[in-house]
Amino acid sequence: MKRLNFHELPYRLWVMHSSRTTAMLALAAGIACASPSSGYAQGASRPLVIARNMDLNSLDPHRSFCDTCQIYNSTVYETLLTLDTNNKLVPLLAASWEASADQTKFTFKLDPKAKFSDGSPVEAKDVKWSWERLKNLKGSAAFLAENITQIDTPDPQTVVVTVAAPNSEFLNIVSAPYMAVVNSKVASANGAMAAADAATKDNAEGWFLQNSPGSGPYVLTSYSPNNELRLKRNAQYWRSAPAIEDVVFRQVKDAVAQAQMLESGTADIAMQIDPDTAKTIRSKDVTVQTVPSYNFIYLALSPGAKGNKVKMTKEVREAISLGLNRKEILEFTLGKEGQLISAPIPLGFPGGSGFPEEPYDPAKAKDQLAKANAGNLELDAAFPNLNAYGVDLSLLMQKVQQELSKINVKVNLQPMTFSNWREQVSGNGIPLTAVFYAPDYFGSAQYVEYFGMMPGSPWAKRAGAANDPSVINPRESELLKKALASGGEEAATIYHEIGLEMIKDKVILPLVSPNLILAYNKGVKGVRYSACCNLPIAEISR
Structure with a gap:
């Protein structure tokens, strides 16, 4: 769809x-x-x-x-x-x-x-x-x-x-x-x-x-x-x-x-x-109850963005991911009131659990950037200046900026209104951004259709697939067809496999899934x- x-x-x-x-x-x-x-x-x-x-x-x-x-x-x-x-x-x-x-x-x-x-x-x-x-x-x-x-x-x-x-x-x-x-x-x-x-x-x-x-x-x-x-x-x-x-x-x-x-x-x-x-x-x-939610906050990279100063190859994207200390980011943003998430499929959704934690290796990140002639990479990072599910995106991006500076990546923060962000991310693209997602129904296909690097998907467009077709991952389209033609545990297994592919794309970088607080008399x-x-x-x- x-x-x-x-x-x-x-x-x-x-x-x-x-x-x-x-x-x-x-x-x-x-x-x-x-x-x-x-x-x-x-x-x-x-x-x-x-x-x-x-x-x-x-x-x-x-x-x-x-x-x-x-x-x-x-x-x-x-x-x-x-x-x-x-x-x-x-x-x-x-x-x-x-x-x-x-x-x-x-x-x-x-x-x-x-x-x-x-x-x-x-x-x-x-x-x-x-x-x-x-x-x-x-x-x-x-x-x-x-x-x-x-x-x-x-x-x-x-x-x-x-x-x-x-x-x-x-x-x-x-x-x-x-x-x-x-x-x-x-x-x-x-x-x-x-x-x-x-x-x-x-x-x-x-x-x-x-x-x-x-x-x-x-x-x-x-x-x-x-x-x-x-x-x-x-x-x-x-x-x-x-x-x-x-x-x-x-x-x-x-x-x-x-x-x-x-x-x-x-x-x-x-x-x-x-x-x-x-x-x-x-x-x-008053009763205060904390439960896991299906919402998450993520970073996204756009290899085809017109503002890129260096070609954002898969090696460069992997290096950026390696430079993110996700455990520190979780502690900084949510403390114990959230969970790390590796793939853009919520924990608890079919195929959404059991993914390996994303590694943190700044030394390897710097080495990989040097080999890609991106040793002093500079990224413009426009993002919506708002608070989503208890996470202040401005504070989050300041933390990301601090983390990436350790691998010699300079991040230029550009907070803006949501309407301006939508216009920019859907137009020329944004080299690095942060935003959030909440489910529309209980099902994992929506995440593949939205975040998958498939022709015509919203994030394939935002990632600049028209300018850099290398971001397209044909495997994800093939697997999605199989998942939608099956069901139950078979489909869940396929969605998990698609999740692994989306992790390898290194375009969508999920960070944290905030807990939900239920407070009532x-x-x-x-x-x-x-x-x-x-x-x-x-x-x-x-």
Whole structure:
């Protein structure tokens, strides 16, 4: 599949900045309105209050693409399948499913009990309309449906999907919140379209800001941008009703302000507490849990960048990698709140574990650079000036600059806005940069398609394959086809082999995978991190 470059957009960030104006931020967000002893705070019907920096770009499930979007979509809409706590596919709207032997045709039988929030049944026509709309809007997460060539609905409860090429990960893609099924009749009556010209004719995005025509456990109550998002329990929900009646997301950028809300009792869950702030929480009423995440921070080299002062051969790229003391970088950025990662496939994803640690050998690095006539290499390093998953990229790049100076590589740091970075990295290229990645669904193909040195992949383009075709690795394309045509352990083994190839490319240099901190009131139960849905709200109770 051809992938769109949305994975690093600023609204994918869990931005964490400390502040000396916590009280002002709290007041601005409208959060300093209750104390732990108030009736509101203690009442059994009190809404579940979640403090987070809401990165919402849209409440239209087929236009949205962000971390908060994953939570919202999976709370008010539903997909045919979802993931359990072990990342295994389980039924949601689909009661059963099967895949053809060649992984090109997928048949789903809908649960006849499924119904939308207006009480009407969820039918095959709604699935077909929703997925065609996602594809034809041509934005955000449309790439998830890009491989679909045909959707048949032989009866109201059956959906048969044909894809252009074998794709053993399609069922996992179906569990992504962006594959949400919408009440097609209601949405169509309010300007939503699924036809081929939907990208220019659909005008329903504003309507979705006030309405949620889904089948999920909650429905939208109200949304005030940069302030508050409110949900209420779906009275028509067809499965077991969620325990919490109302859910309120409060816009709070600051990690310190989020922590203060938890300790004062004005929030039940804080979603972007960083390690340093977590250490300051003293309240016995707050639970702080640290879990591994599927996110990672990486460096990237561009052999074909126009700004290269020396030809960046594979030997030169290997030398740069050898000059990075990754253990020190991990300690500097995250301490014990993260893990080293060698290949651009998350730990815990199929084929993503068991890679050897990348070696640190500055003496060999200097020798290799000298042999490549790059003994005094100079690299321009433009990067987004932001904080991603608790890692300040400016501080990270200062550490990288320090490390590479030990092998006589001069790094010229150029922090810039994210929009300027995207323009530059997709234009003339950047010799050395740093950025981050978070998964769109539970599956390893997305990492190969994005980071693999294959013709047309986003990072092959950014690496300057047009100027330096030597970066292309044909082996990765061959292996990806095999992985998508197989499945299970066989596919995982192949993805691991592709990971080894991507390590050898020495274009993408993964560094650290930050842990995720879950912070919540001790009376709140069921808080967990999900690979598909981020935070499954319907599982939470008091």
